[in-house]
Amino acid sequence: MNESAQVVGMGVAAPSGLSVEDYWAAVLAGRTSIGPVTGFDASGYAVRLAGQIGDFDAAAHLPKRLLPQTDRVTRLALATAASALAGADIEGAEMDSFDQGVVLANAQGGSEFTHREFRKLWTKGPAEVSVYESFAWFYAVNTGQISIRHGMRGPCGALVGEQAGGLDAISLARRRIIEGTRLMVTGGFDSAFDPWGFLSQNSHGRLSQATDPRHAYRPFDRAVDGYVAGEGGAVLVLEAGSSARRRNAPSYGEIAGYAATFDPRPDSGRPPTLRRAIELAMADAGVSTVDVVFADSAGVPELDRIEAAAIGDVFGHRGVPVTAPKAGFGRLGAGGGPVDVLTALLSMRDSVIPPTPHTTDVPEDYGLDLVLDAPRERRVDTALVLARGYGGFNSALVVRKNAEEGQDG
Template identity: 55%
Template sequence: MSAAVTGLGVLAPNGVGTGDYWRHTRAGTSGIRPITRFDASRYPIRLAGEVRDFDPAAHLPGRLVPQTDRMTQLALVATEWALADAGLAPDAAHDFDFGVVTSASAGGLEFGQRELQKLWTQGPSTVSAYMSFSWFYAVNTGQISIRHKLRGPAAALVTEQAGGLDAVGLSRRLVADGTPVVITAGVDGALCPMGVAGQVPAGQWSTCDDPARAYRPFDAGASGGVAGEGGAVLVIEDGAAARRRGARVYGEIAGYAATFDPPPGSDREPGLGRAAATALRQADLVPDEIDVVLADAAGTLAGDRAEADALEKLFGPRGVPVTAPKTMTGRLSAGAGTLDVATALLAMRDGIIPPTVNTGGDGYGHQIDLVTSLRHVPVRTALVLARGIGGFNAAVVLRAADRRSEGMEEA
């Protein structure tokens, strides 16, 4: 069995649609800019990766718009694009063949905030009936299933920024257990006052106002991350079945592992390295065989140090190219993992490693080989890492599509 990715749908701060996103990401064009969604002047963070030039009403049925938060609207549109990219049109005869796994970290917070404001200023009778589900963190699984009439296994995972990769891991397991196709939607966003208020105390965000300097992972001047919205939807299906139907295979989910950090104050090391090593073993690969690492890249001094230490321990000093294209989107919470997987698969297709922008890497240059300008190199394998606030770690190993090995597997 292999779990193959056959469809991508991307909605990111630096690109609407896979082609637009990839063009900007290759070129190192960032989507991090001053917040426009609300007046952020009185908040400690004033930059974000907003998905701009995208009107959900132009892409969604009129009945869906009033009942959905923005992060659900993004997820629904990206799902439609991913299914079209995979050349799949679910129908009633095969509705049990399609599973849906989503990840989101705060639910439809912007919708929820709006309705709570109405509750307190205009009274309970003004609260939307759609508040009953639109704020809920599992809402994307429901809305995707309902829209495409899918009845296969459904799940929603909440592990903050690790969530996108955890969704990929669960989707891979569902395919291994016999679900023919799984839609994996890591799409997130809470760019509203309530979202910002909830995240600021965790201390992960940079208060810098300069888009070119705010999010600089692995830099001696790192001052935190920048929040963003969006993500990617992947179509994951059985590799052999995908080839039989003549689908284009971007690559294979070859390994996945998740770990949990020890409690604060423990002298045991963080769990990220163990997640990476376990995912590699699952993929039956040794570190030397990995062509690129897409780092979590927290952008905090402590977070970057822990990740650089884990990478150096696994790969040796400067043992593998490391990149963080999320420096162009901001940290998308549950959207980060699936977007990084999509990015790694596009890197394999085109034989390039997209850059980490705005960072010198000077803080960790002796430990990791940070890619800061577009690098042309064959990419056959990739390790994608993510960490979620609260101690979540996840690692996914990707392998390029290879007709020969698949043929041998079937022989």
């Protein structure tokens, strides 16, 4: 039978924490990690709040030679990948470099780096532009830098897509495991909090203009008026089930199912396709229900209603617990889906569902059993993670606990 894709290592860099346990403690507490934009003067912007990582010291995590070559987003990805690989404990596993690969998602490139260099070009001339601009801005640079640093010369890739793209990257890594690659590093990251990058994130007008962090991102709430942009992401280390069992590696769970769909154009008269993505992902995983749904939670009334309807159509009225921890730290672009997958795996580990911060008034006709106020203790063996990208992209991913235990793959 096909190999299973076991998660043997995890790392996270998010506004709520720079280690798995710090992040998890903040999420379980429903802590708000949203605040005023820092790094530049945002007083002239309609949007003033964001979920930013405040205490990341790249020099403490990376070789000095890498600092002038990399944008902030790549530094976050490199540090998080190193942490995840250390947790996977593959040092003595004697893996061939061609049997290890990297697939990451990114939507906004090296925004801060490239706009800094453009400013030099316009004000000082081409001689002042860094030679590293040739690649530091590029969407694939996170994948490339991680593969070079860790000597991974197997299948590699980069997906350019926000929100849904992070789940797509994990699915592609899972596919490579099924096809025979022994180990894959996967996930997604975004960070674009220079003046131009932040402005571009609000080009579609979906960011909340609230000034109180507790009111800025309230998914599924009657008073929702947008979401908060954030930075960061997560790295998962996937290993073929047979390999993980041979070396007795601990597993957080299995990437068990996935599907992606694309919505029809708004004036087509055809329904959205999120429900179909959910059903296809569950069919791929071979499950008929799940213990919790980690919602995409767009924070836009129309989109929240569509997601609530899809969940209700599949699981019934208040038929499954739903949560959106990202309300406490923002939507992280390509990093959002991988962070939700990591959170789902921690829920399975500890038998608890984290709450949705800020939301207090969910319309009854949504039919959602949204976890509010406090964590809910519950055994979680299977979780569904949803993500939707701007323009109609839908992705659904199922993670499962203790699958294929005792099988040889």
